Amino acid sequence: MRQIANECFFAWVESEIRSGRSVRFRVKGNSMRPLLRNGKEEVVVEPCGKQVLKPGHVILFRQSGRYVLHRIIQKRGSHYLMQGDGVCRFYEECEETDIIGVVRRVYRPSGKMIETDSVGWRLGSRLWLGLGRFRRVVLRVLNRVDGVFP
Template sequence: MNKYKIPAAQSRFAALDELMPLIREQLEQGRKVRFSPQGVSMLPMLRQGVDSVVLSPLPERLEKYDLPLYRRADGRYILHRVVKVGDTYTCMGDNQFVPEPGLEHRQMIALVTSFCRDGREIPVTAPGYRLYCRFWHYSRSLRRFWRRGVNFLRRCLR
């Protein structure tokens, strides 16, 4: 006889890698997938446990400021913004300052086409969002300088 385990039904967020076959299947059938990203690397756009994104099938090529879901060589699934397009892509989280170059198109899985924030679904074509992408990207040097300053002041006040 098999070892008995209490029957379980859980309504929970299942890990992305656990459900990746299902996600890929949905996308291949032209369907969309909604999920809540984990982590803080896409702040302030995406707040962990609050906001969610809608993934759509991947286009033939990604463009600058696109937000793809991709798989790193180490197997981890990442949702970061394309900040440079060449033979490969360079991606970076909105809350990060170090770009990740050398990403190939075959590593890309899906593209965010809208996101839900405060109960509102915002398409990535919305003018406000497009402005945010550009402003946030080009202000990163200033933000980095500001963050270093704040950290320095905190250390001085301790």
């Protein structure tokens, strides 16, 4: 399999989305764990269009020269506060102009497709975020289990 640099890949992703097309790619990294797992789930990112983005939506955005896929935690005008599901302490901030697209579908390794506006996805997202500080404990357990059962 041929690998390309993240900057090149996401520059292409951004151009496709800006042209009105959706892009499907495999998630890399653990910042959106456990709902999106490194190297396992694939996401479909689509243009936002005129849709109103709200807390709970997972978006692809640019920050300090890198591309990040995280969840909107809070919105104030054109300013967004973002956090990864697997991140308990740190937040990112972005402006509306930094947003490239919104995640519309998730494909599990089994091939099952989940719409991110479905009741199940929204409920799972709210439950996970509702754990607050306990997320750190659950993530620690998940990390240990993954080490034992890869």
